[in-house]
Amino acid sequence: MTEKNDASATIRRHAERMQQKRKAPKYSPLSGLGVFGVIGWSVAIPTVGGAFLGMWLDRVVPQSFSWPIALILGGVVVGAMVAWNWIDKTRDK
Template identity: 85%
Template sequence: MSRDDNKEDASAAAIRRRAERMQQSRNERKYSPLSGLGVFGVIGWSVAIPTVAGAFLGMWLNRVAPQSFSWPIALILGGVVVGAMVAWNWIEKNQDQ
């Protein structure tokens, strides 16, 4: 066996070990603090958007179809409920991952 054959065997073994380490690192779940911030962002926006939309829709309805109750307050509460349901659904769906 020549010296070049030993180099090729060592090189192939090193490449195989590196590929195995890369595959192992891909299979392991790693959580970072930034992913937690991303979750807070998604949950926050999923509650904030329906709430703000309800407020604007309520202000418009107050001008178009006035009632004895306040449309903005009713639709803000409705937006919070809808947003909480969307956030809950998102958490349930992504909890298994």
């Protein structure tokens, strides 16, 4: 009978520890790296897309200013706004 009580007590303690961990999850370093990755891609994709679109516009619609530089700056601004929005949403959770 004591073995059965010991086993049930062990299971109960294990279940209580699991519930405590679920209530207060800890952030791991890997989740931090994931955040850096999402923020980096959300800035990099509009920036590179702006550069390519600007190079195409330079050939099709030449202007006195540089399309790639203008659209790279625009891509950085758009990417920063997307990253800021994403950080704001994840901070509330």
